[in-house]
Amino acid sequence: MFKKTSFILLFSAGLFSIHAQQTIPFRITKHNNIIVKTLVNKKDSLDLMFQIAMEDASISPERQRKADHIIFSQEISEKNTVRIGKLNIDNVRFFDNELTGQEADGKIGTGMFAGKTFKIDYDNNRFEIYDRQPDLKGYQPIMLLNDKGAFYIAADNVIDGKQQQEAYFLLQSGYPGGLLYSNKFAEEKGLNEKLKITGEKTLKNSSGKSIITKQGILPFFKLGNSVLKDVSAGFFAGDMKTQTVNYFGADMMRRFNWIFDADRKTAYIKPSKYFSEPYYKVK
Structure with a gap:
């Protein structure tokens, strides 16, 4: 007994x-x-x-x-x-x-x-x-690129309605908006001409150089098997171009529930209750 x-x-x-x-x-x-x-x-x-x-x-x-x-x-x-x-x-x-x-x-x-x-x-x-891997039912795995504690994910961007452009995005929960593209990506893909621009703001530094921030709409964004439509996407123009990486901001992160494995090589995502919510307007 x-x-x-x-x-x-x-x-x-x-x-x-x-x-x-x-x-x-x-x-x-x-x-x-x-x-x-x-x-x-x-x-x-x-x-x-x-x-x-x-x-x-x-x-x-x-x-x-x-x-x-x-x-x-x-x-x-x-x-x-x-x-x-x-x-x-x-x-x-x-x-x-x-x-x-x-x-x-x-x-x-x-x-x-x-x-x-x-x-x-x-x-x-x-x-x-x-302590161990939880129940992953309903979640899909996506690969993480771990660069000294910063996490990058790969996703597809449909810019002109035809061709998918893959890019890596830094998970950035401190940026309140949706996507923020690097200067290199914005220039190479012609975002200023191909995206519908919804807002623009110009700032100048002490040397008189201008920083132009633009907000546009990306027709389709594909992460794993999930597709988001008419995504809020920002980029910089003007004399100063300091954005070196693409951001996957807090407004995008909240659209999924996330599970990160212990070795930080894989994340598992599932759409959250915010998946279809209106996009945050960056001021």
């Missing part, structure tokens, strides 16, 4: 370890940014924006809350603790004076999920952290 009971307990414990997970609630701002409430070094309560394009954390010079217990040396602070819900993270590196999204005091990256599979669940406004 004792052996049978022990076996049942061990079997149950094994099942629990397969499905064990931690859940971290978040909120989404009207600018599509993910905000998590944190307690840093057991003293500073900060709202941090989740930035998938970084591993560490940072504090904004425009923060609304005090961060007096993060001690910086040459704008870097090592070995901090961060608590998010029931998750405790040690040895977090913070950078000082980095701008962040609206409503946030700073940023926190994917280091809080180090070595774990994690899910961004836009349907339920939460992260889920797994």
Whole structure:
């Protein structure tokens, strides 16, 4: 009897370890940014924006809350603790004076999920952290290119209604809009002539050089087996052309639920409740 009971307990414990997970609630701002409430070094309560394009954390010079217990040396602070819900993270590196999204005091990256599979669940406004791979029913795999903690995905762009143009996009949850093309891609594909332009804004720097931002509509965008229509797409023109990579922004990310495997070589996506929502208007 004792052996049978022990076996049942061990079997149950094994099942629990397969499905064990931690859940971290978040909120989404009207600018599509993910905000998590944190307690840093057991003293500073900060709202941090989740930035998938970084591993560490940072504090904004425009923060609304005090961060007096993060001690910086040459704008870097090592070995901090961060608590998010029931998750405790040690040895977090913070950078000082980095701008962040609206409503946030700073940023926190994917280091809080180090070595774990994690899910961004836009349907339920939460992260889920797994010890092992969760149920992937209904999800499709897409390859990740991991460049020092920054994640790139490949997708097809139908620009002129005929030919698909494959491009790599950096997952960039800090950019509130949809797609933002690199200067090279915009010029090579003639986006200024081929896209329907819906908005334009000109800025000048201290040297009088102009930065022109344009917003257009991409007819079709294909990620895996999912096709989005009339996607909001931006690009730069003018004298200064500093956009070196394509962005897959927060407005695009929220249209899917995401599961990232522990080795960050594969992501699994499934359309979220936001898949067909109107696109964010970049101002």
